[in-house]
Amino acid sequence: MADSGSEDIAVIGNTDLTPSESENNVKNAMVEKGTSLLKKMEISVAEAEKRTGKNAVNMQETYTVYLIETRPVDAASEGTNPVPDSLWRRYSEFELLRNYLLVTYPFLVVPPLPEKRAEFVWHKLSADNMDPDFVERRRVGLENFLLRVASHPDLSSDKIFYSFLTEENGWKETVFETGFQAKADSRLKALNATFRVKNPDKRFAEMKHYGDELQSVISQLLRVRARAADRLYGVYKVHGNYGRVFSEWSAIEKEMGDGLQSAGHHMDAYAASVDDILEEEEHYADQLKEYLFYADALRAVCRKHELTQYELEMAAQDLTSKKQQREELATGTIRTFSLKGVTSKLFGQETPEQREAKLKMLETQIEEGEELVKERNAECEEFVKSAWVDIERFKEQKDHDLREALISYAIMQISMCKKGIQVWNNAKECFSKM
Amino acid sequence: TEGERGECNLLAPLRTLTTSVCLPIDCPPSGERNEAIAASVDGRHPLSSLYCRKRRTSETEQAGLILPNGTPVDTSSLASSSSLLNRLQLDDDLDGETRDLFVTVEDPKKHVSTMETYITYRVCTKTTRTEFDLPEYSVRRRYQDFDWLRNKLEESQPTHLIPPLPEKFVMKGVVDRFSEEFVETRRKALDKFLKRVADHPVLSFNEHFNAFLSAKDLNKRQGLALLTKMGESVKYVTGGYKLRARPAEFAAMGDYLDLFTQKMGTIDRIAQRIIKEQSEFLMELREYGPVYSSWSSFEEDLHDPLEGVSGCMSNCSSALEELTEDMSEDFLPVLREYVLYIESMKNVLKKRDQVQAEYETKLEAVVFREDKKPPVPSDVEKCQDRVECFNADLKADWDRWENNKRQDFRQLLTGMADKNIQHYEKCLAAWESLVPLLQDKQEAEGETS
Numbered sequence: 001m002a003d004s005g006s007e008d009i010a011v012i013g014n015t016d017l018t019p020s021e022s023e024n025n026v027k028n029a030m031v032e033k034g035t036s037l038l039k040k041m042e043i044s045v046a047e048a049e050k051r052t053g054k055n056a057v058n059m060q061e062t063y064t065v066y067l068i069e070t071r072p073v074d075a076a077s078e079g080t081n082p083v084p085d086s087l088w089r090r091y092s093e094f095e096l097l098r099n100y101l102l103v104t105y106p107f108l109v110v111p112p113l114p115e116k117r118a119e120f121v122w123h124k125l126s127a128d129n130m131d132p133d134f135v136e137r138r139r140v141g142l143e144n145f146l147l148r149v150a151s152h153p154d155l156s157s158d159k160i161f162y163s164f165l166t167e168e169n170g171w172k173e174t175v176f177e178t179g180f181q182a183k184a185d186s187r188l189k190a191l192n193a194t195f196r197v198k199n200p201d202k203r204f205a206e207m208k209h210y211g212d213e214l215q216s217v218i219s220q221l222l223r224v225r226a227r228a229a230d231r232l233y234g235v236y237k238v239h240g241n242y243g244r245v246f247s248e249w250s251a252i253e254k255e256m257g258d259g260l261q262s263a264g265h266h267m268d269a270y271a272a273s274v275d276d277i278l279e280e281e282e283h284y285a286d287q288l289k290e291y292l293f294y295a296d297a298l299r300a301v302c303r304k305h306e307l308t309q310y311e312l313e314m315a316a317q318d319l320t321s322k323k324q325q326r327e328e329l330a331t332g333t334i335r336t337f338s339l340k341g342v343t344s345k346l347f348g349q350e351t352p353e354q355r356e357a358k359l360k361m362l363e364t365q366i367e368e369g370e371e372l373v374k375e376r377n378a379e380c381e382e383f384v385k386s387a388w389v390d391i392e393r394f395k396e397q398k399d400h401d402l403r404e405a406l407i408s409y410a411i412m413q414i415s416m417c418k419k420g421i422q423v424w425n426n427a428k429e430c431f432s433k434m
Numbered sequence: 435t436e437g438e439r440g441e442c443n444l445l446a447p448l449r450t451l452t453t454s455v456c457l458p459i460d461c462p463p464s465g466e467r468n469e470a471i472a473a474s475v476d477g478r479h480p481l482s483s484l485y486c487r488k489r490r491t492s493e494t495e496q497a498g499l500i501l502p503n504g505t506p507v508d509t510s511s512l513a514s515s516s517s518l519l520n521r522l523q524l525d526d527d528l529d530g531e532t533r534d535l536f537v538t539v540e541d542p543k544k545h546v547s548t549m550e551t552y553i554t555y556r557v558c559t560k561t562t563r564t565e566f567d568l569p570e571y572s573v574r575r576r577y578q579d580f581d582w583l584r585n586k587l588e589e590s591q592p593t594h595l596i597p598p599l600p601e602k603f604v605m606k607g608v609v610d611r612f613s614e615e616f617v618e619t620r621r622k623a624l625d626k627f628l629k630r631v632a633d634h635p636v637l638s639f640n641e642h643f644n645a646f647l648s649a650k651d652l653n654k655r656q657g658l659a660l661l662t663k664m665g666e667s668v669k670y671v672t673g674g675y676k677l678r679a680r681p682a683e684f685a686a687m688g689d690y691l692d693l694f695t696q697k698m699g700t701i702d703r704i705a706q707r708i709i710k711e712q713s714e715f716l717m718e719l720r721e722y723g724p725v726y727s728s729w730s731s732f733e734e735d736l737h738d739p740l741e742g743v744s745g746c747m748s749n750c751s752s753a754l755e756e757l758t759e760d761m762s763e764d765f766l767p768v769l770r771e772y773v774l775y776i777e778s779m780k781n782v783l784k785k786r787d788q789v790q791a792e793y794e795t796k797l798e799a800v801v802f803r804e805d806k807k808p809p810v811p812s813d814v815e816k817c818q819d820r821v822e823c824f825n826a827d828l829k830a831d832w833d834r835w836e837n838n839k840r841q842d843f844r845q846l847l848t849g850m851a852d853k854n855i856q857h858y859e860k861c862l863a864a865w866e867s868l869v870p871l872l873q874d875k876q877e878a879e880g881e882t883s
Contacts, residue, residue: 052776122867199526205753219840221729224721224722225722231718235715241700242701245697248700249701252694255840263847368490399735403735403738403739403760406740406743407872410865410869411869414862417861418858420854420858421859424858425849425851425855428848431847434844
């Protein structure tokens with residue numbers, strides 16, 4: 001695995017690539033560009049199981065747990081194949097992990113989780129969270145999430161992440177002990193408030209706009225795709241009726257009977273083939289969904305940057321106004337309108353002692369303010385630097401993955417066409433023997 | 435003859451005709467037969483079946499004899515070489531029949547007058563038959579004229595199955611009577627109709643058919659005059675006739691037609707449903723493809739792949755549209771034609787029943803007469819002849835119909851399969867040409883990273 005990057009282009013000109021092979025290409029790319037963790041350790045979400053238990057308000061509930069398996073890479077390559085370490089986690093724990101990562105690394109595009117509830121479903125798919133197909137697709141999505149985090153240059157070395165994979169008990173407590181929740185709450189409050197940045201960073205503004213557009217276009221794509229899938233299902237299934245009527249018709253014919261009967265069987269096969277076709281397409285839809293949610297993560301980074309910048313601007317503004325106040329106090333001139341100015345006009349100015357005390361307080365505040373501005377400035381710069389590196393990394397990943405997804409979609413279509421040609425050729429042969 | 439002898443023992447004492455062909459050469463006609471032949475020669479007499487059905491000169495008569503089931507008679511020893519040379523011999527006939535009459539319907543044109551707007555078609559004829567004055571004709575006819583012809587054929591050849599015409603009435607507002615597609619579909623059906631008549635060993639010699647093909651102006655009142663002149667016409671007993679026993683093979687025909695009609699109806703409904711579902715899928719597809727295009731507008735590296743996908747979907751949409759159009763234009767009309775055909779066939783079967791019923795009634799009247807050893811009245815004999823000729827004609831036409839039906843449906847269904855194959859092949863080509871484009875870029879990326 002540590003050799004050249006040939007794995008992600010192992011299928012030049014090969015149109016018989018299956019979608020799972022294509023996904024493997026994405027995974028291999030993850031390992032390739034990944035860092036120490038994924039190179040040392042194999043991670044998978046192997047199974048899903050239903051559990052029942054009492055929840056926080058002491059009510060009976062049913063939920064699904066997922067088995068996370070880890071195994072050192074070396075052991076596997078040695079061929080000894082030891083039993084992997086494993087533990088069970090439920091979806092809410094994955095959510096907790098992600099929230100922790102979001103707060104701790106606000107400048108990183110944190111990989112998204114698979115959707116909480118089934119959306120963009122076409123009629124045959126169940127929107128029920130307990131539906132086995134949904135659970136299976138979620139299992140795959142959760143594994144994908146872990147692999148993404150484990151292959152991220154920064155996130156993969158996080159301790160909380162590591163213990164998520166390895167320590168079943170007490171992990172939750174460990175997370176809360178970091179105190180990230182408080183930070184999360186205050187951030188959330190700040191982000192929800194409307195604020196305007198005076199000098200918005202053009203790059204981030206563009207990136208946020210891109211995130212908006214990406215989210216909008218993928219939503220639209222998924223919606224229309226689901227409708228089209230519904231219709232395609234109808235087209236194929238109605239052909240099954242030909243199967244039945246040809247069979248009935250063949251019963252009243254002499255020479256034409258055999259040809260009709262066999263052709264009918266092919267029509268049945270054609271009708272049945274749509275189930276597999278659409279199942280594969282769901283896979284493609286899941287790949288798109290991941291980037292739908294990634295778009296959100298991208299926007300979150302831009303938003304957090306805005307907040308950081310806003311806080312810097314606020315600190316700077318505050319400092320400026322304090323400095324101004326000092327100047328006014330020192331020179332005795334009042335340039336700006338203030339309550340002080342008015343009251344001093346009305347009630348007379350303060351005593352020199354009062355003024356002295358105030359000046360001193362202001363000086364301290366100004367000193368603190370300058371420290372704060374310096375801090376925030378450094379924070380902002382740091383944020384911009386780290387964020388931009390990660391955004392570049394994300395861009396490359398996105399381009400690679402989506403291209404892979406489109407290729408596998410094209411290959412799916414090719415396979416569907418070939419199957420169609422085959423079935424109709426078979427039917428044609430039967431008809432010609434009528 | 436199987437059915438007849440068994441069930442109708444009333445017929446037994448009377449001499450019967452065989453339903454196999456009696457060539458004039460083998461069976462020298464009795465006095466009565468002469469009359470029948472003479473009357474049948476100009477194609478007006480109902481008994482225009484087994485014998486010389488065509489107005490011919492002796493040479494072509496011998497050269498062109500055809501059995502009721504359509505196979506040519508070997509008359510090589512009889513025909514004169516000159517007559518054989520005179521005939522236009524062309525192959526391409528599935529029955530091995532050599533054709534001497536070719537008809538096509540082409541060149542639809544719209545006529546606008548103050549009273550009405552209508553379409554005419556050019557009907558071209560090429561023939562060596564002496565029944566025609568010229569070897570070639572080109573006339574313009576409208577649907578009305580075809581309808582007239584069919585009615586005349588039904589009247590004058592009641593023992594035969596007359597091929598169907600495309601539907602007469604179309605719902606105004608639903609179907610555009612003057613659209614290219616509708617006119618072309620109609621033209622094809624009218625062409626098929628005339629060709630079937632032209633290929634029929636009896637119908638093709640009908641004088642109305644001749645007039646239709648050759649007359650400058652079709653005087654549609656011609657028919658009325660002939661009607662009144664008609665000697666023995668089959669009188670239709672309206673209502674309340676009782677059939678002693680329908681011969682099994684005709685009962686089977688009736689049953690078969692009922693079931694067949696059912697199946698045709700079902701297939702028509704399925705085909706329509708498929709077209710509907712495909713049209714709705716097409717609508718979604720037409721919305722789906724462009725989304726990829728709008729996505730490409732704000733991507734850099736992904737711009738070309740996304741545009742490529744959008745283009746592919748557009749190609750698939752066009753291919754699907756062609757498929758649904760073809761099915762609407764070529765598949766559904768043929769099904770409907772067969773349903774109409776069957777309606778008229780069932781009528782012919784009914785007429786046959788009526789003729790048989792008439793005969794049985796007359797026979798009963800004679801058999802239960804008081805007189806001993808009565809001479810068989812000639813009109814009872816005539817009735818029997820009618821029954822047997824009708825049966826022979828019908829059986830021959832039925833076999834012909836079965837054969838045509840088999841070919842027609844083989845062609846129709848194979849055509850349906852072909853259209854679907856072509857649709858998928860177009861889509862396949864589009865996607866296959868996209869994949870290497872996507873992978874090439876990937877290769878380039880891989881090299882630079």
